[in-house]
Every structure is written in structure tokens, then in C-alpha cells.
Amino acid sequence: MLPSTDDSILEDTVGAQLDSEISSLQSQSKHPLRTHPFHLTPLVLSLKAARKTQATTILSSRATQATLSRLRASQKPTTSHQTSSETDISPLLSSATAQAAHSTENLYRTCAGITTFRIRDPDPHAVDSGHVLGIRIDVSTSGKFVRPYYIMLNKPWAGKELLRVHRHTVPACIPLAALAERWLPNGKGAVAMGGKEMGKKQDLSRFVRAVRREVVGYHNRISIIKGLRREFKLDEKVSRKGKGRERIIADITAADAEAKQVRIEWVDGRIGRAVVDDRGEVGKCVVVGEDGRDREVERRVVAGGMEGIGERLREGMY
Structure with a gap:
């Protein structure tokens, strides 16, 4: 069933109401969220990201495009005598036009690199x-x-x-x-x-x-290295209590400018270096600790590509 025009307008109205409620929460001086803004920020960012994704999906659908085409054909010029019962759909049409241009640009940049x-x-x-x-x-x-x-x-x-x-x-x-x-x-x-x-x-x-x-x-x-740092929470502050003491990997960085060599440092002092080829496969790896080379970890790292290296490093930890 094709979504109606009222549904699209209702979606935009709900989004505006949500923004108003978030602003209201932030303006309350006695609200605990204002005292600790770091509790509110992830929620606000998550809600805004979800709203943006839903709006993009709705505006990009074929059913919505067909409905908007009929609206453009039947739209009358806005006058000063417009009654309150009539809804101005100009913002909706502008958003749809901007989204269509953005989608076309992304499609072109993806297919024509x-x-x-x-x-x-x-x-x-x-x-x-x-x-x-x-x-x-x-x-x-x-x-x-x-x-x-x-x-x-x-x-x-x-x-x-x-x-x-x-x-x-x-x-x-x-x-x-x-x-x-x-x-x-x-x-x-x-x-x-x-x-x-x-x-x-x-x-x-x-x-x-x-x-x-x-x-x-x-x-x-570079993206995989950043993903590994997020996966092992290397950019977060280390706490001496609780889970902070359970950290096994101390650091993961690129060892050269081309990021074809990855340096891995363990908390226990072991240091490893993996060589990555142009296809993202780990060709060689050397891990050295106090007792010499750790060939078991070396085999685990070389067993696949860079994308699954995080999971393979965890195999021998727990």
C-alpha cells in the first residue's frame, strides 16, 4: 500500500516534536541530565541519527517519489489567504529535492570513482x-x-x-x-x-x-586499524578498577606511512608486527616476548585477512 501524503507530513511533525522535547530537557536546570550532559549526548546523537536514516529511507522510496510527483503537479501557489486547514508542503518538497540530488551524487561517486x-x-x-x-x-x-x-x-x-x-x-x-x-x-x-x-x-x-x-x-x-582500536577500546581511558584491568592489547598502530605494516603491543610486553599486502591479507607476522617468539599467535594472525584479526587475537585470550 502506498504511503499517503499525511503520513509523510506526520513523520516530519513527529520529528519536530522530538527535537522540541530534547531542547526542553536540555533547558531544565534541575534535571539530572543537565548535571551530567555525557548521559544525554549519546541519546541525542542516536535519536537524531535514527531520525535522519528514517527520513532518508522514506524520501528515497519509489512510493514516496510517486506521491511527491503528484503533489508537485497539483500544488497551488501559496497565498496570504491560505486557510489553517491547508498544509504548506513546500518544506517537504524541498527536502525531497535535496535528498534526490544527494542520492544522485552518491550514486555517481560510487559507480564512477x-x-x-x-x-x-x-x-x-x-x-x-x-x-x-x-x-x-x-x-x-x-x-x-x-x-x-x-x-x-x-x-x-x-x-x-x-x-x-x-x-x-x-x-x-x-x-x-x-x-x-x-x-x-x-x-x-x-x-x-x-x-x-x-x-x-x-x-x-x-x-x-x-x-x-x-x-x-x-x-x-587505515579504517581496519581504527576499527581494531575501537574493538579493543584502546582510545578509551583505562580504569584501574573493573574491566580496565582485563585489557590484553595495549596498542595497535600503523608501523609505516602506507599502513602496510601493523604494530601490535600486548600488555604483558609482547610486541608483534604484521605485514599486509595490497589485498588486505596478512602475509607475514612476527611476535616477540620475554620468552622469544610466540609462534602460536603468529600462526593465528597470519591465518586470514586484516578484517578478522580482532577475533583471531581473542582466540587465545579467553
Whole structure:
């Protein structure tokens, strides 16, 4: 059954009423929640997140879109003589339009992770009359899009179609120079690779895909490390009483800039280092303690990928 217009308006009214009640609770000076605001903050954030998710789901559904299309077709211009029985649906239509634009943008960024565009260098002395090819790389991690990365390419050699990296915003830990040397060879000095002289040709498509693969892998590794820190509650304050004394893992961090090596430190003094490949699999691991290497833990860590390392570390704890 298709949801009616009244149901959508009622949902928005309930949400506004909920915000009003939360504001009322916060304004009560004698309320215990005001004395201890950290009790209220998680509840407020949880309620707002749930409301935002429900509103997004409702506005994105096909039934709602069909109802809104009929509302747009039948909407009359708002006048000063509008009676109280008539409901202004302009805010609802605006929210639906904004949600549709947001969904379209997310869909495009998800399906088209690489976008090219042309720009003009304003420098009057720029090479190739200032013509620059821009490449935008979109990456999502933990359900959110990070800031896009950009690579600018130009053609500095007259009469040749060879490209060179002009500017970029790719993180320094990504081997961009090595990837450019492999897929965008242009030679040095008087020799220009890419022609018949060296038998190597530039492949822009492979270059961009290789860069995006490295960026995605980097963000995935960073995300997994952050997830492990949350899983073992390493960023929370340690209490000397209760569960604080039961902590087994003391620290989990990236041992290098590319996050391809993960350092694990146990409370009992053992220190381990795991090497992660581009696919997220743990290739090697060394764990050293007071009694030498702990090969049992090493085998447990290497038994799978980074995503399940937390569960495997717990196998020998309890």
C-alpha cells in the first residue's frame, strides 16, 4: 500500500516534536541530565541519527517519489489567504529535492570513482598553452566519502602526446612517482619513451586505476586499524578498577606511512608486527616476548585477512 501524503507530513511533525522535547530537557536546570550532559549526548546523537536514516529511507522510496510527483503537479501557489486547514508542503518538497540530488551524487561517486575534466592554467607562460587534464578520484571508507583526490596532467613536450604529472593532491605515502614511471613513461633528457624508440607506450587508463587501487587499499587499511582500536577500546581511558584491568592489547598502530605494516603491543610486553599486502591479507607476522617468539599467535594472525584479526587475537585470550 502506498504511503499517503499525511503520513509523510506526520513523520516530519513527529520529528519536530522530538527535537522540541530534547531542547526542553536540555533547558531544565534541575534535571539530572543537565548535571551530567555525557548521559544525554549519546541519546541525542542516536535519536537524531535514527531520525535522519528514517527520513532518508522514506524520501528515497519509489512510493514516496510517486506521491511527491503528484503533489508537485497539483500544488497551488501559496497565498496570504491560505486557510489553517491547508498544509504548506513546500518544506517537504524541498527536502525531497535535496535528498534526490544527494542520492544522485552518491550514486555517481560510487559507480564512477574516476572522473576526468579539462582546466586551463592561468599562467601565460604555462606549457601547452595552459591546457591541463584533471583527474578526480573518489574513495569511500566506513560508509562515508573522503575528500576527493586530484591529479593534474599536462603535455610539456611540443609535438608529442606524452603526458606528465603536473600537480596532485594524492597522499605522500602513495607511490605516485613509481606508478607514473611505469604507466606514463616519458623518458629523461633527449630520449622520450612512449614512442617506437624504447617500445614503451603510455597507458593513462592503467595509471589511474593503479593509483586509485593504492588509495583505496590505503584507506581500507587505515579504517581496519581504527576499527581494531575501537574493538579493543584502546582510545578509551583505562580504569584501574573493573574491566580496565582485563585489557590484553595495549596498542595497535600503523608501523609505516602506507599502513602496510601493523604494530601490535600486548600488555604483558609482547610486541608483534604484521605485514599486509595490497589485498588486505596478512602475509607475514612476527611476535616477540620475554620468552622469544610466540609462534602460536603468529600462526593465528597470519591465518586470514586484516578484517578478522580482532577475533583471531581473542582466540587465545579467553
